[in-house]
Amino acid sequence: MKRLLLIVALAILPTQAMAQSITLDQVIKESLQKNTSLFRAQREYEDKLADATETKLLDNPEFNIDATRASGENGTGTDIELTQPLKFSQLSGTRYGYARALSNVASTEQKYEILKVINETTVLYTQVWLLSERKKLYENYADDAEKMKKLVSASAGQGQTSPAASHLFSSDAAKLRADANAVQAELRQVRTDLARLTGRSYQMVELQRPAFVDVPEDTEKLLTFAKEQSNLRNVVKSRIDAAERRLSVAEQDAALPEIRPRLLYSRSPDGDEKSYGIGVALRIPLWNQNDAERKRANAELRQAKSEADLFVNLPQKDLIGELQQSATALQGRADSYFDSILPGYRKSYELTRRMFRQGQADALEVWQVREKLLTSENEALDTLAQAVNARGALELELGGKLEEIK
Secondary structure (H helix, E strand, C coil), X not given: CHHHHHHHHHHXXXXXXXXXXXXXXXXXXXXXXXXXXXXXXXXXHHHHHHHHHHHHCCCXXXXXXXXXXXXXXXXXXXXXXXXXCECHHHHHCHHHHHHHHHHHHHHHHHHHHHHHHHHHHHHHHHHHHHHHHXXXXXXXXXXXXXXXXXXXXXXXXXXXXXXXXXXXXXHHHHHHHHHXXXXXXXXXXXHHHHHHHHCCCCCCEEECCCCCCCCCCCHHHHHHHHHCCCCHHHHHHHHHHHHHHHHHHHHHHHHXXXXXXXXXXXXXXXXXXXXXXXXXXXXXXXXXXXXXXXXXXXXXXXXXXXXXXXXXXXXXXHHHHHXXXXXXXXXXXXXXXXXXXXXXXXXXXXXXXXHHHCCCCCHHHXXXXXXXXXXXXXXXXXXXXXXXXXXXHHHHHHCCCHHHCC
């Protein structure tokens, strides 16, 4: 019986009471733990680190042992030889420089992928919150329109208001319901997109309005920060560096022989004579001049340089300055809407409705003020979305979160 009562009680609880509140930071944390694109990025990161490790390793040494017995002799002679192949790129340190460059590429690319996922998660979180708020707006104002319709109808029956106002609020309520349904369809899709990033559902989750630190005003400070971060420019620079080093390794190994130093030991069959020695063999690149590896290295370098060409006409200082101004302006405009513009319009709307009930304002005035308020509500939400997008674009160009700037 108790269990039945509990089920009934849960069934009649308001949806909002059961909804779980979740912050942007919590969603980002989930996204970083479960995002499939980061799994792929992690695998590529580990592959590059493995390539870097393999690049700097020496080739395995060769060990030869021969046993010989001459006709008519007793005992067995022994010849032992230990050879260590050494490429010139290993002796010069070029190969080790290439290994470090590969590690740098792996680290820079991974950090940039993480930043992209954080940015995508932030945008989708904001869109889910925004659409949820917009749906509530339309539903709430539809309820208000229906209430106003009843008030206007009663007033019209007493000859105090035109019957046309009743039709206005009736049509208004129907339109707002239709708008709420359209937003609900869009909200369902965006929730699905966010769920793909984090691996969880957001049907019974209440999101909070995203809050961010202010954009720094000092452009030089942003530039200094960007030079040390994993932005796309630095990713491309690291790729060019690695490709150039790979080509240097390939060209050195093609132009100079592989050195094969040897340690020698020999013992006569009767064991009376033993000899030790050292030797060296050269593997001359006569027929095979490492052409395939040089072509691959050249192709990789051309591709990396073509990626760098994208930034030729986009100086980082100018681009960061423009993105900084855009993000600052949009964030300031969004703050103005939420902190001062909307509260003022809401007070005006409530005052006009009160005046209507007291016979001091007509229905059309109520509708006009409500339209201004609804337009401003939508503009506030749109401006916040634009501010989040601008902020994300700035952070991608910087290669790090604005919260990280000291």
